[in-house]
Amino acid sequence: MTTTAKYETTIGLEVHVQLSTQSKIFCGCSTKFGATANTQTCPVCMGLPGALPVFNRKVLSYAIKVGLAVNCSIAGMMKFDRKNYFYPDLPKGFQISQYDLPLAANGELVILTGGVQKKIRITRVHLEEDAGKLIHVEGEDSSLVDFNRCGTPLLEIVSEPDIDSPQEAYDYLTELKAILKYLGVSDCNMEEGSLRCDANISLRPKGQRELGVRTELKNMNTFKGVKNALEYEIERQEEILEDGGRIVQETRLWNDAAGKSSSMRSKEEAFDYRYFPEPDLVPFTVDKKLVGSVRETIPELPRKRYERFLSDYKLPVLAASTIVQDKDTADYFEECATLYKKPHIIANWITGDILSEFNKRFSSERNATIMDLGIKPEDLVEMLRLIDKGEISGKIAKAILPEMIETKQSPDEIVKAKGMFQIKDKDELAKILDGVISSNAKPVEDYKNGKEAALAFLVGQVMKATKGKASPKIVNEMLKERMGRP
């Protein structure tokens, strides 16, 4: 808890998520990221005079899905409003958004924070269109506008001020992102801007009922950035309060590189958005049948899956929460678990070597999944069985894994090709053991005199001589037998 001795922190988050529909919310242009500037535009998303918006119904299904996933009630009526303000990336001079009748409201999200579950209430989820992007050219006194992003469907998810600390904010974002990924409705890539987060934060003396004056933080580009910005803000507000000062209601801009925020505009300078119903889009009834059919497409969500992993697979808390974080990883785990009945071993491999290989190879690639490693569940299971049968050691398995990724061969093929099987032939092993015993007279003597550590050394020597192909367990037993202390 970052909450200081004297003050309680209250945080609410506004998350903007780009929905990954193929076309934009009010026209047929592509939403693909990274295209040449102004190539994915038309009169509608450029806001040209006379052009009119037409609502993309696919967006509605996506939005309803999210609304239901965060336990909101879905509005019976779909209505858009205009939010009026001037900015060069907003070609119509207004953003089509939802004001008094959000698509979804009154929900809640259960997060896992500090090892316990906590409910964060969701105020509302509403649809709007994204704006374009300004490009500032070094050394020029003007900026350029790229309208490609204009009209990308955006979902705003607003939480109640139920979050008590920066860590909780981080955990909330992690949970929300996991849910959105499970639903398959967004890339949730903060660097590319497909997930953005603004935070409202206030401090109040412990025991005080009414909330303190809040500030709004913008421009955080990572979850870590959100956490850092909130931590900075707590310190800043506390200092002011301690000095007997007053918090000014304002919007502050986070500078990640500098590790601090600065005032962007005060409440007095806040915009009057002059919301009014969008006359170019006719309100329509949200079909109950549609809501029902969307509900059926919602998969088991991470929090539920976590519970099930604990109870069904008896996984440790940490492994379960790591695995459920990502739907593909969890799916992969479950596929393996149907083939191999020691789930905790699978979990160890996944959270250990497999995820570390994944991070090594795919850390910079968006939308890569664990399946992209190319280790089929049956191959992983085959490898685990080879260990069980004593055909290979765990150490060899660790060496085989990268081979499997590189060559796409099965573990059996790799073991055969490289002669990595464990030496199970006792005669062959006996020869090697005898060699080790005869050339290590001192440790043998030590062991016989009761020095247990000497045994481990000798086992190591055997492993070295066999290039790891011996079973340490068998070597251990045979050594003891030979040195007369069974």
Add this chain to the structure above:
Amino acid sequence: MPNDLYKLTAYEIRELIKKRDVSPEEAASSFSDRIGRIDDKVNAFISYDKENIKEELKRIKGKEAGALYGVPVAVKDNICVEGRLTTCGSKILEGFKPPYNATVIENLRREGAIVIGRANMDEFAFGSSCETSCYGPTRNPWDLERIPGGSSGGAAASVAAGEAAISLGSDTGGSIRQPAALCGVVGMKPTYGRVSRYGLIAFASSLDQIGPFARDMRDCALLLNVISSYDPKDSTSVDRKVPDYTNALVNDIKGVRIGIPKEYFIEGIDAQVKDSVSSAIKLLEKLGAKVDEVSLPHTDHAVSTYYIIGPAEASSNLARFDGVQYGLRAKGPLLDMYKDTRAAGFGDEAKRRIILGTYVLSSGYYDAYYLKALKVRTKMREDFEKAFESFDCIVTPTSPTPAFKIGERVDDPLSMYLSDIFTIPANLTGIPGVSIPCGFAETDLPIGLQILARPFNEEMLIRVGYTFQENSAFHKKRPRL
């Protein structure tokens, strides 16, 4: 040697071309010569050039079967035509050439019509006199010292003066019907949603509707046939079968129930207008209609409601004219660029409406103005629904006065706003309305009769209008020019 095809109706021209008595080139040159001869005086057009007409003539090759094949049409300058200047009568759209066609333009071209020129208008359709255009006022062909009405003044005047056979205007509070009345032509505002607004540069999205100007009811029906369509690109357009409106050209109104709203015969209405309209109603009664008084109790609030909703939507619709993408752009850092562009680009009336609209939408005022206006709008809709339970149509004067002098009301916005008092309710309620010539004031100024009907009952307007026309001769009289 100028031919006088320009004196004919669209239907007559179409028939001559069909019989191959006349070529589209001949028809086009008759009108373009006429424009060349008189438009210096009338100023019905903002842009018009012979090169464009040549292109249009090439474009219609192969469209011989089209309903308007070879018919020259004037198009109000707020309807987008691909690659052609589209100005809305405003400096702020300087040099703007839309990269796409309005749906009505696609419809016109599909039927072989020729866009002969771009008609003058009040800036962004803000006005009732066609005086706020940055390209100078259009003059009434009946009296060049007078206004043609507005905002579609150029479209009305061009048809009245024989510079176009038919034309397209837009009507937000009477902008087709009022200039039609003042110029002595037929002008119809179809039901909201009947004609696609895609490509119409919006004034007030919930009120705007494109509609036809014509010299008689037949041409009006012909043009309505062509421009009416369900358009998936306009969410407010209605997916409803388009009937053949020429089937409603029936000279028979026996038994048609006509309501005369008592609230419309107000004080301040010109005596000659009152007389002409009364005579027209008598004629309709004589032709077999059942005429009775009807009440539309919320009529009093129409103008104030309109001047809240219209400017509110306009203030938002016009926000896009910010100098960033197209049109006029002032130099300087962002905020100065915005301010200077809009200060230089918009005329006084546009600024007045933007300020008015911004004010009524501001937080703290929204409920008192905009929300209340929406409620009144609902009340007015109920008034009409009730009236149409007992009546097939409602007949009123179109404008309280005939055309006034240029400059007479420029400095008196309120009296200017009141010239739309009878036409505004149809926009607020979405119902269709038409203005037809029904008489002349002493000084030879046309007077219009407005007919209103239920939503999507344009056929009733056509039937009543056609019957009146077939039993009178007001529509045949042309200005001396």
